[in-house]
Amino acid sequence: TIVANRLVLWTSEEEECCNWIGVGCDNSTGHIVKLDLDGMFTTGEIGYSLLELKCLSHLDLSSNNFHKIPDFIGSLSELTYLDLSYNPFTGIIPHQLGNISMLLYLDPDLIYLHSLKSNNLEWLSHLFSLKSLKIGSTNFTKATNWLQVIQYHPSLSVLHFDHCDFPEVDPSSLSHFNSSNSLSVLQLTSSTLQPSTFPLLLNLSRKFVELDFSDNCFSG
Numbered sequence: 001t002i003v004a005n006r007l008v009l010w011t012s013e014e015e016e017c018c019n020w021i022g023v024g025c026d027n028s029t030g031h032i033v034k035l036d037l038d039g040m041f042t043t044g045e046i047g048y049s050l051l052e053l054k055c056l057s058h059l060d061l062s063s064n065n066f067h068k069i070p071d072f073i074g075s076l077s078e079l080t081y082l083d084l085s086y087n088p089f090t091g092i093i094p095h096q097l098g099n100i101s102m103l104l105y106l107d108p109d110l111i112y113l114h115s116l117k118s119n120n121l122e123w124l125s126h127l128f129s130l131k132s133l134k135i136g137s138t139n140f141t142k143a144t145n146w147l148q149v150i151q152y153h154p155s156l157s158v159l160h161f162d163h164c165d166f167p168e169v170d171p172s173s174l175s176h177f178n179s180s181n182s183l184s185v186l187q188l189t190s191s192t193l194q195p196s197t198f199p200l201l202l203n204l205s206r207k208f209v210e211l212d213f214s215d216n217c218f219s220g
Contacts, residue, residue, distance in 0.1 A: 082100070181205075
């Protein structure tokens with residue numbers, strides 16, 4: 001299989017790791033800047049050895065069998081791309097993700113319903129450069145500030161929340177004018193939203209080119 005072939009390559013006589021499939025290096029420094037483990041169906045824990053890759057900017061751990069997003073991921077300060085999608089994660093989304101200030105793309109999207117929780121979205125407000133965020137199968141019912149954080153985010157242009165549960169939003173906590181200067185794609189499918197939240201979502205941005213609220217379970 002492709003997975004087996006990649007693992008064989010990583011343990012073969014090829015000593016130069018920059019030649020391994022899924023590993024990318026900077027041509028001038030030789031440092032590893034990209035690690036792509038997509039679809040290797042690796043199980044176990046995400047190891048601390050990742051912290052040894054000081055220059056890592058692109059990390060793709062999607063389509064594996066990891067069960068926890070480790071707090072130390074937030075120490076990979078050079079990351080601009082982080083894909084954790086399609087893993088059976090459970091527990092709390094670590095607030096340490098907010099330490100990756102250079103992050104442009106974040107995708108912890110899941111196929112396992114309501115496996116993750118986020119009690120506060122304050123960590124998102126610290127990702128000043130983030131342009132694309134895709135989160136799925138997450139319980140946000142205690143994250144009462146979720147819409148406020150999105151409204152004031154300076155760079156977010158693509159936002160996907162699928163199969164998520166959200167609390168009711170207090171309109172007085174939001175600005176009465178459009179605060180987002182960049183949000184153009186908003187997708188909240190198969191989620192639980194309060195009917196009163198719908199008009200607030202429409203008022204997030206004047207730059208919308210794509211809106212998708214399909215298969216939602218409106219309550220209240």
